[in-house]
Amino acid sequence: MTTITEVRDGRSTGGGGGGEGGGFAGAAAAEWTKLWSLRSTWWGLASAAGLMTLMSFILATSTASNNTNEITTDDQGVVSVSGIAVGAIDLVQFVPVTLAILVITAEYATGGIRAALQWVPVRGRMLGAKAAVVAAVTAPAGMVLAVLGTAVAGPGLGRWGRFSFGDAAADVLNVGVYLALICVFSLGIGAVLRSTAGALTAAFLLLMMIPMLLSNSPIPALRHVSDSLPSSAGRHFMAAEPGPYPALVGLLILVAWAAAVMVAAIAVLKRRDA
Template sequence: MTAVASRGGGLRGAVAAEWTKAWTVRSTWWSLLAGAGLMGLGAVQFSIFATNANGNDDPSDDKGVVAVGEIAVAAVDVVQFALIGLAMLLITAEYSGGAIRTALQWVPRRGVLLLAKTAVAAVIGGAAGVLLAVLGSAVATPMLGRWAGFEASGWFGDVLAIGCYLSLMSVFALGLGTLLRSAAGTLIAIFLIVMLVPALLQASDITAVERIADYLPGIAGAAFMRGESEAYEPVLGLLIVAAWAAAAVVAGYAVLRRRDA
């Protein structure tokens, strides 16, 4: 009995428990459904923009053939918030409902608990990101018509880039949720960091201030997914997002370790 118990415990057991919990709450399914809806609508919208630009009378506005993967990338700005909401609820819902006490009774080592939640958030975010990217590409293909471009290597790169970015943003959301413990507070903070603050910085017309925006997770992630940035190589964008995710988890762990549940 002892051997069986030891094999089922530890990090592996904690991950299995968190994985089961994630798929047995309605918020996970609603978040994924919302992500699919947003990706579908976003792909339609950006495809229409592309075809309209190609069909107008201004030759300088002719974008030509558009890679279907780029349409999915363009939709990520909005789609990401569905997966961010899913990831943060893995921890904030337990704080709001008091289930965090039960979770810590079953997994008293708080670092192990947070690591298990982080692993689950990363896997769900990454896998969902890949599937949503495929969905966006599938919707964009008929919408673009003769302007649809598909090259296997480029498309796989776009799909994997979206999966990597959304995996890291899910980890970022989980870490920030652990730090703030509030779903509303976490969502507001992420919206400010990812959307509002970068927009304000980029609108300043001050080069030094605009450069700060390049190192925020939303802008860095977009540079990575789109494969272009004036400030740095696109791969550095992925590392910047990873640094934000790691910092959020470390900060969340510091609070989780010190405070009572």
């Protein structure tokens, strides 16, 4: 078991394995240990898997139903099986986003942030270690969720599903990258606001409500603003069909948002008292 002294010194032996490290590696090892010692992490990831299963099944069966009912205006035809999982991530993302926010806001709520900053007094290093651990957990989690959603969507779509291993592999990888970046972005929001409720509200507004409202606006300028928001950029990055800009541009916009919020979070963390 990792002791408090080991974590404070920036060293961690992990789960029974030898070795030690300091600096950023030690801070990241400490954050990794803290994250996986919480039951909320396991429950959150399990909840995300359950929600992905449910959402993918609903989206797949709804697509099949729309294609076979008497109304022709809602027909979608044959769709990508893995694309269903990509569509489901719009809602599923809020479970790992909540976990990412709690990585920092829970410590402010319990006063644990003071101990964390005593163990890792370089504040940028501490927040950077949290971001690295969040990304390291949510990227593979996102890929697993995409695989699960694809597996569930296939039977639900039946003959209306089109599966390509190449497309599925790309979708799985893209979902992992998107989820990692959006969770780092959300971690930064949590570090700036220091409130779980406030950060969740801000994340929900920025990732869902504001893009939805702006994209449906009759004013072209507002629709362009919507396309520049992080979740919209992420959708364009993950989408197979052409969008307002290439997928790579969507990825760069998403990276820029995550980096900008993390820079702001580090500045706030350095200026404020814990």
